[in-house]
Amino acid sequence: MREDDLDDEVPEDDDPKCPTIPFKAMEKIRYRRKWRSALIIKVLGQTFPFQAISRRLESIWAKHGAIQVASMSWGFYAVRFMSEMDYVQAADGGPWTIGGHYITVRPWRKGFDPRTVEVARTMVWARFPGLPIEFINR
Template identity: 60%
Template sequence: MREDDLDDKVPKDDDPRCPTIPFKAMEKQRWRREWRSALIVKVLGCSFPFLVIAKRLQTIWAKCGTLQISSLTYGFYVVCFTSQFDYEQAVAGGSWRISDYYLTIRPWWRNCNPKLAKVALTMVCAKIPGLPREFINREVVERIASYIERCIKVDRATQNGDRG
């Protein structure tokens, strides 16, 4: 059992001007349940109005269900999914962008605090114009990607050699 799942204990020297309010573990679990299908999102390098971000995320992610999008601080947003399929597609779907700016996404975490969040990695789509046809295959693409970082996914058209 995690420390955070235990009932909060009120310290004996609690300051009456700023009291500590205890919550039971069952309450915390119940309140957190809806956040299990949520993502924390940030646009890298640009600030867009909330409505622009909300409309774009609705367009790209809400295929089977609906999204509830809320603005957090420090440029982060939380996106709650009603469809597990939509959630999984957003997580595994590849590099997401708004205009030419990449989105960082990560699953919601307990006691989420955007002030402490660090963006360490993001998935990007690498395009290699002019790559000769004989090099358009999974093995070559994965080798090229290994020089950038690591290959997460090769699109189907590249795997099949349908497009250059």
Template identity: 40%
Template sequence: MIHVIDMDCDYFLIHFSDEEDYSHALLEGPWMIAGHYLIVQRWRPFFLKSEHHVRKIAVWVRIPNLPIELYNYRFLWRIGSAIGHMLKIDRNTSIHSRGRFARICVEIDLAKKLVPRISVLGSELNIE
């Protein structure tokens, strides 16, 4: 069960009664309603919508052309930590069911420069 509070200025506070639903909403996006992307963030105590600017967001990052031998928890976690705050490894990536790209969920700070590529085994791989 969820409880939604309209906080005005296009902000909504959502209470989840189930931790699994909360994790799903936070980590399994991106989410869209009527063609508009939603930014889902953890609650910050003493949040003031009048002074709030979106600074950190959780994003799914794709790393194409990564050798499948590197689709392991430790290596992908290191890559994610170099990009931002690592949150999750995509299930299809972790069970090696997709070979075209690895996918990880990372919280990035929009005030910092985005990491466009990483160096792997002497090659530069783009981050999408």
């Protein structure tokens, strides 16, 4: 059992309009297991239909195994990978785009709340035509 599966707080008093559903530690582990090989993505600057996003991600990321795309709220999507090689390539490769718009990519983490996330950075390509060779370095 992982320690981070036991640290969730359960509210003391239930709001009758929004009841809580308690889970046992072993249930949490079982439910979260499949998401440990997932990334959370968001397309910046444009909204696309779910099917368009799903097809594009399958074409660029599902090279060695299947992926499963799940729509979250606020324009975020969770992408589960059946292949670790595909997961690593998607997480570390890029930058990735859909329809010319950049995709932010972050590892899944428990308790991810799209309402409170600030997109602070993403990988982009920058082109400097005519830049002298001596100024090109990491």
